[in-house]
Amino acid sequence: MWSLSTNLRSNRLRLFLQHLSTSSDMLVAPPEVIASWPKPNYVDPEHQGPHLTIIVIGCFTISSAVVALRTYVRVKIKKNAGWDDWLMLSTLPLLAGITVSNIIGVYHGWGYHIWDNKPEWGVTCRLTSWCSQVMSVIVATMVKSSILVSYMRFFSSTATTLRQGTWIMLHIVVAWGLATALPLLPLSDYWNDPTRRNCINNGARIISGSIPHVLTDIIIWMLPIPTLCKMHLPGREKVVLIILMSFGLVACAASVVRLAYTYVILYVSYDSTWVGYNLWIWNDLEVNLAVICASFPMIRPLARMYLPNWGSNIFTTSADSLPMEAQPSGQKKMNLVLPEWKHDEESVPNEKYANIAPISGLDEKTELKVPEQAVHSTKQKL
Numbered sequence: 001m002w003s004l005s006t007n008l009r010s011n012r013l014r015l016f017l018q019h020l021s022t023s024s025d026m027l028v029a030p031p032e033v034i035a036s037w038p039k040p041n042y043v044d045p046e047h048q049g050p051h052l053t054i055i056v057i058g059c060f061t062i063s064s065a066v067v068a069l070r071t072y073v074r075v076k077i078k079k080n081a082g083w084d085d086w087l088m089l090s091t092l093p094l095l096a097g098i099t100v101s102n103i104i105g106v107y108h109g110w111g112y113h114i115w116d117n118k119p120e121w122g123v124t125c126r127l128t129s130w131c132s133q134v135m136s137v138i139v140a141t142m143v144k145s146s147i148l149v150s151y152m153r154f155f156s157s158t159a160t161t162l163r164q165g166t167w168i169m170l171h172i173v174v175a176w177g178l179a180t181a182l183p184l185l186p187l188s189d190y191w192n193d194p195t196r197r198n199c200i201n202n203g204a205r206i207i208s209g210s211i212p213h214v215l216t217d218i219i220i221w222m223l224p225i226p227t228l229c230k231m232h233l234p235g236r237e238k239v240v241l242i243i244l245m246s247f248g249l250v251a252c253a254a255s256v257v258r259l260a261y262t263y264v265i266l267y268v269s270y271d272s273t274w275v276g277y278n279l280w281i282w283n284d285l286e287v288n289l290a291v292i293c294a295s296f297p298m299i300r301p302l303a304r305m306y307l308p309n310w311g312s313n314i315f316t317t318s319a320d321s322l323p324m325e326a327q328p329s330g331q332k333k334m335n336l337v338l339p340e341w342k343h344d345e346e347s348v349p350n351e352k353y354a355n356i357a358p359i360s361g362l363d364e365k366t367e368l369k370v371p372e373q374a375v376h377s378t379k380q381k382l
Contacts, residue, residue, distance in 0.1 A: 029270040033270055037114075037115040038115055039115075040115055040116055040117075040118075041116050042116070042118060045112050045113065045116035046112070046113060046116070047111050047112055048111040048274070048277050048278075049111070050106075051281065052102055052103075052106055052110070052111065052277060052280055052281050052284075053102075053103050053106055055281055055284060055285065056098070056099045056102045056103065056284045057099065057103075059099075059284055059285065059288035059289075060095050060096060060098075060099045060288065062288070062292060063091075063092070063095055063288045063291045063292055064092055064095075066291070066292050066295045066296060066299070067088055067089055067091070067092055067291060067295055069295075069299045069302060070085065070088065070295040070298045070299055071085060071089055073298060073299050073301050073302060074298065077301050077302075078301065082149065082153055083146075083149050084146040084147070084149040084150040084153065085146075085298075087142050087143075087145055087146040087149065088142070088143070088146045088291065088294065088295055090142060091139050091142050091143065091291050094135045094138055094139045094142075095139060095287065095288065095291065097131065097135050098131075098132050098135050098136060098139070098283075098284060098287060099284070101128040101131040101132045101135070102128070102132060102280050102284060104124065104128050105124075105125060105128035105129065105132070105280065106277075108121040108124040108125045108128065109121040109122075109124075109125040109273045110125065110128075110273055110276055110277050110280060111273070111274070111277040112273055112274065113271055113273070113274050114270065114271050114272060114273045114274065117273055125273070129276075132280065132283065133181075133206075134181045136283055136286075136287050137177055137180045137181040137209070138177065138181060139287045139290070139291070140177070140213060140286075140287065140290060141173055141174065141176070141177030141181075143287075143290045143291055143294050144169075144173045144216060144217070144220060145170060145173055145174065146294060147220055147248065147294055148166050148169055148170045148173065148220065149170075151163075151166045151223065151224055152166055155224070155227060159227050161226070161227070162223065162224060162226075162227045165223050166223065169216065169219060169220060169223065172216065173216055176209070176212050176213070176216065179209070180205065180209035180213075206262055206266065207259075207262065207263070207266065210255070210258070210259045210262060211259075213255060214252060214255050214256060214259065217248060217249070217251070217252040217255065218249075218252065220248070221245065221246050221248055221249055221252075224245060225242060228241055228242060228245075244297040245297070247293035247294070247296055247297065248290065248293050248294055250289050250293050251286055251287075251289040251290035251293055254282055254285045254286040254289055255286045257282045258279060258282040258283050258286050261275065261276075261278055261279040261282060262279060265279060
């Protein structure tokens with residue numbers, strides 16, 4: 001009786017594995033490969049550990065804190081919040097959804113070998129995969145759009161080339177998001193229909209969507225550089241501006257690593273649920289780093305408030321005066337407001353000099369003259 005039950009479970013597993021391995025978003029495993037897989041282990045299967053759960057919770061916590069600080073700065077301190085800030089704030093519910101989907105996926109197959117997946121995990125495993133994919137694309141679209149809208153706010157109407165390029169990129173980003181996020185209709189066929197007859201080839205969709213994703217990140221980073229180079233700013237301040245605007249390349253690097261894991265799942269490895277575990281780790285790092293890096297430059301006023309000494313050397317540049325109007329060097333006038341450092345008028349003088357009496361008999365116009373003999377004597381000593 002026990003052997004019969006085991007055989008039935010084994011047959012159900014084979015059907016489930018064939019269902020997984022013949023879907024359009026992973027490498028197709030031939031029957032001889034499936035037959036060579038070890039017997040399923042439902043008691044103590046090998047698992048990659050809690051890394052994904054820890055990472056997604058930690059990343060979401062940091063992203064939420066950074067976006068909250070950005071919103072506070074733009075609403076309370078600067079009092080000029082715009083669409084770029086609201087777009088970034090709207091990513092938080094989606095990031096929460098990605099976090100929940102990844103945690104559920106860990107308990108329904110992700111991180112286990114494909115032959116150790118239980119048949120009843122199939123629908124939930126596919127559903128969490130679809131949710132993470134779609135919400136990640138939407139988050140990426142909103143972050144890119146937020147950065148582009150920021151360009152429109154920060155630079156004046158005289159930077160026509162930059163503004164035209166920004167508008168073009170904004171349309172491209174929105175079109176990319178719509179094309180990548182909707183693989184089929186009805187959507188439920190993605191996790192319920194084994195044949196995926198209404199789906200676009202998901203492997204081709206993911207690869208063809210990931211490459212433009214990386215390219216648009218690079219283009220968005222390079223877009224304001226020509227205008228920044230033409231601004232009437234010292235070289236150091238230009239470098240600081242470019243560095244602050246290039247934080248998004250960190251997320252771009254994570255997307256390249258994610259693309260590599262995607263390629264492995266689609267065209268190299270049959271063990272998709274095992275390799276996909278690392279894919280979801282890098283996917284979560286990518287979307288959260290995009291939100292963090294795009295929001296971090298906006299919280300510079302807090303650094304000036306709470307870290308004045310450090311902020312005066314790093315954060316107190318022309319980049320701090322946002323929004324700014326940048327004009328090319330050929331213009332007669334450049335409306336770039338330089339920051340003013342405000343000293344604390346109520347600060348107490350240093351105790352070392354607090355009790356020194358002022359020199360009497362001098363007014364504001366009195367000039368102190370050093371005798372020439374004293375100057376000559378000092379030179380001889382030197």
